[in-house]
Amino acid sequence: MPRPTARRAALLQRLWVLDQESSLETALFHADAAAAMGLGVTDTKALGILQRDGAQTAGQLAARLAVTSGAVTGDVVRLAARGVARRGTDPADGRRVLVQAVAQPTDAGSPYAAIGAAFSALYARYSEEQIAFLVQHTEDSLALLREARAGLAAP
DSSP states (O other), X not given: OOXXXXXXXXXXXXXXXXXXXXXXXXXXXXXXXXXXXXXXXHHHHHHHHHHHHOOEEHHHHHHHHTOOHHHHHHHHHHHHHTTSEEEEEETTEEEEEEEEEOSOTTSTTOHHHHHHHHHHHHHHTSOHHHHHHXXXXXXXXXXXXXXXXXXHHOO
16 A cells, blocks of 8 residues: 555545546536437436447346336437437347437537547547556446445445
């Protein structure tokens, strides 16, 4: 474990503040992007899962988003109505419905295209070692967040 120093304490305090600011700006960006698409934030989160992970059943989406099946049905209806996702029959089980993304975040006119390009330009400035550190930090942060969420959900 690194030795505590005044500089380390100051950097950790700055990192804490920046993490809070990043969380706020990310939430606000997602709300603005969803509104620009005529959708809600949960709708765009569902779309992101479909874009990233491929076709999903409504049940899979509901579990990933931690919402009810009724709520995810509304998300799917709105995504289909906006033309960014479509429903189809599961080829492996004709009784199940799969939801699939039609639009991609890099599509022209997507509110995510410009921010994606900006982050790509930012990452282009970093070395492979710096990117590897960012990947590790993000993976570790996600693990902590998932653990904290599980603790909040526990009785």
